[in-house]
Amino acid sequence: MWRKAIATAAATRFGALHHPWRTIARPHSTTASPSAAVDSVILRSLKEHYLDVQKMNPPPKINPPSPFTVVQGSLDGNGPALKRIFGREEITISVMRMANIIPGDGGEDDDADDTNQLFLHLDVAKPGQKESLHFLCALYPDALGIHSVSLRKIADLSSSRDVLSTYNGPVFEDLDETMRDAFHNYLEERGVSESLFPFLRAWLYVKDHRNLLRWFKSVGTFINENKKVKDS
Template sequence: MLRKTIAAIAGGCAHQPWSRISQRHSSVVSSAVNSMLLRSLKEHYLEVSKMAPPPKVNPPAEFTIVKGALDSNGPVLTRCYKNEEISISVMRLANIVSDEGDNDNDDGGINQLFVHIDVSKPGMDDSMHFLCGLYPDALGIHSVALRPKSSTDGFVIVPNKYTGPLFEVLDETTRDAFHNYIEERGINDSLFPFLQAWLYVKDHRNLMRWFQSVGKFVNGREIAKATDAAVAGSSESKVAKGA
């Protein structure tokens, strides 16, 4: 009797589409999660799109804005000084030096900038690179190095030879001379207002682009799933008709 009862239960279970129910449940949950994520991304995108841009600021007259700089990681400003070509790249100083105790969030939290200055001369294989911290009222040099000229868009170059001593170990006279060297070429805190505004616009654009890209990715996967399901359903229908 017991064996017959077990066999009957097993036979009944064999006819239950548990795998299909599980798949449908998983699909419903996945769709709900994706819909929630897409809704959140859209809300944040709209919120960010309503943020007012900073007032328009022009760079010092001797500098030219590099075309397409907002969409690259390369130089932002360039200028010629005598026979030299000078280019400037910028990013948040907080991206390089983490300071957990820094609570200065004014102006969108962009009050400390990391600036890379490249000074090159025709006919010379190397160019002089200055890595500096730029503030609203000051500019400080972190390092000075001679490195091969780079033709890439990025401004972070990995050196393959000795690049010089740490800037802070140089004597005060030499440090002051280097500061005067870049000051003579227009590299000072007068660059801060423009670079601060420019970086705000770049961050804003990148954030909006990120919300769009992630949303398209999530939505694209949903479209792909729906397409696969439709193709599978069509195939099953054709098989059934053929049978």
């Protein structure tokens, strides 16, 4: 999605701004070193892309379905996006695009599919328990599919490496229909369904926008500092 948006955005030039690349001029001297010229090209391109992305309009603000609430600071971190209390349980939901888990084949429909397939890590924790019930789910505009159900140590949930390396339980489709239906009902009772899709898709758009701007700026800062050392 982002690569298409950037490719089609107008490459409008702006004057000096308060960004780390504002002092970089176009290389014109034949005495400039090849390395300095490369740095200047990178910085100029980073600035142009930064400005293009900055002009993108965010989606309309959408509130999560009640009683879910947004985790404070989640747009700038790597933790859960949503949480809620259900009786004595605390439910947290982390989300990413399915394309980040299973890359597409580069077909024309990949960008459209990126926005319609989300991947959820959902945890149900209880007071005094060292483990939570962990669901891996696929979320679509009109459906929620469960991939696996497992028990996870709560201390390990912040580590994606632990999540990927830990046994996820049997393949969900290998369970009998009665058990599969029961787990779907378990999530529905807790408000976890396709009704979360519009908010989580908009939330990911805003998060990606922030991350992309932060990436252009931080890489520009690094390159610019490197150039200063070379020029000194």
